[in-house]
Amino acid sequence: MIYLVLSILFSSGLFVIFKYFGIYKIEVLKAIFINYIVAFILGFLFAERSINVTSIPNQPWFLGAVFLGALFVSIFFVMAMTSQKNGVSVASVAGKMSVVIPVLFGVILYQESVTFLKVIGIIIALIAVYLASSKEEKSTHKNVSLLFPILLFFGSGAIDTTLKFVEVNYVPKEDVSIFSGILFGIAAFFAFIILSVQYLKKRKPFGVKNIIAGIILGVPNYFSIIFLIKALQTKGFESSTLFTINNVGIVILSTLIGIVLFKEQFSTKNKMGVVLAILGIVIVTFAT
Template sequence: MVYVLFSVFCSVSVSVILKLARRYAVDVPQIIVWNYPVAVLCTWLFLQPDWSFAAISTAPVALYGTLALLLPGIFFALGASIRYAGIVRTEVAQRLSLFIALLAAFWLFGETAHTGKLIGIVVGIVGILCSIGWHKGKNQHGLNHGMWLFPMLVFFGYGIIDILFKLVAQHTEVPYTASMLFVFCGATVAAFAYLGYQVFISRKRFSMHAVFWGIVLGGFNFANILFYMKAHRALPENPSMVFTGMNVGVIALGALIGIFVFNEKVSFVNKIGVILAIVSVLIIAYS
């Protein structure tokens, strides 16, 4: 379980970095841009993907291109969600995006829809609604635009990304690690195109601080993926334990850090939402 703990720590660290970046007035979108070259380098060094030009010719290019655009786009939404809705709500939305992939598994990939998992999905949806529900914060009147829009973008966005990665995995002609490398390369191109537009067209100031923050962010983001993969390899007979530990751990640790470190204001209904999110993960994992 040590790999699960490391993965949880790295996942929550990504949110903490984005939260701190706003506090120190570092441009968050630029930080996210520099995260992708790090992802490419780390994938090449640590996963050592096996690829060939023959494999590239059979690769699902349309899927790669879609993911290359979605990954940075939804990452930008994640940063905005942390800014406007906080770590607590954002972590719940990101972790429970697994419901989108589960529903797709039932309806698109022909898996059996177990009653327990459907109950878990229903409980989780209620948890999401409660976690981003009515909040009377300072200078806020009920729900504001950022309090619900960005977490919902995170929820649906990461759910769609999970589905697309599953479709990529079905193309067995290309090793999955090679597919990850291709997608990260495409995301790097898309992210730098955005950066070029911001700097040269919109005349936004280029931030050297963002380069450093982006390298740190990319390191933690990739470490999260690496340790999660290692956890599954270390516990091949207990995938539900890895699944549960990761999702419950991130939601719980994210909630603790958001509330006690960053003093995020959450209502009683929001706290109920976090508890329901954890319960839903447990139901899905063990049903």
């Protein structure tokens, strides 16, 4: 349980950092690139065993790391496009509601338990995520394509589902840090390609503040993945339960942080969402 709590804490911290990115006008893709490099380095610093670099492509989890690294960058781009074209609320809800995908795969692929109480808890949790994430936005995002929200929904779900699949089948406990480091390294490679293309189109200095922001982001990002994987490896903890608690926990904590730290508006709908989220977590946790 401690790994799950730590995953929620570090993941929620990412939302706080991204909030400050907006305040200090940080160029997000550049900071994300540096963040991936920092997480890559941390993966080897905290490695539980030594490994020959030349043998990494031969590791059973390598292809999974390549796929996830590409997904990380792709979904970041889709999230940005969804926020711009459909609004921040739509992006937030689409990303968090994707928890239903790893939950379903957990039941189908790993024959995880399905009880009436558990199903009710997950449904309540999904409703809670929607209510807690919804913000009243004055926007002109009307009659726009649902392509990007749909891609974000399935892409975010694919990341969690693939992470669980690779962890179960290919990643031994002593390789968690190295696997995570390589994953971030590959994501950094793809981000570098995108940045290079952008630089060729518009030559612009990288910016010291973007580097500092990336370093600050990299540490909690690394640990959020590490603790999530370690939580997934905890015996007796089904992934359908874990992903539900993790996502809803992040929604609750990030919402409360937004209220206390950034004085964000908290509507009646949001309050109902938080209450239902707590109820959903309790039901899912104790469902048998």
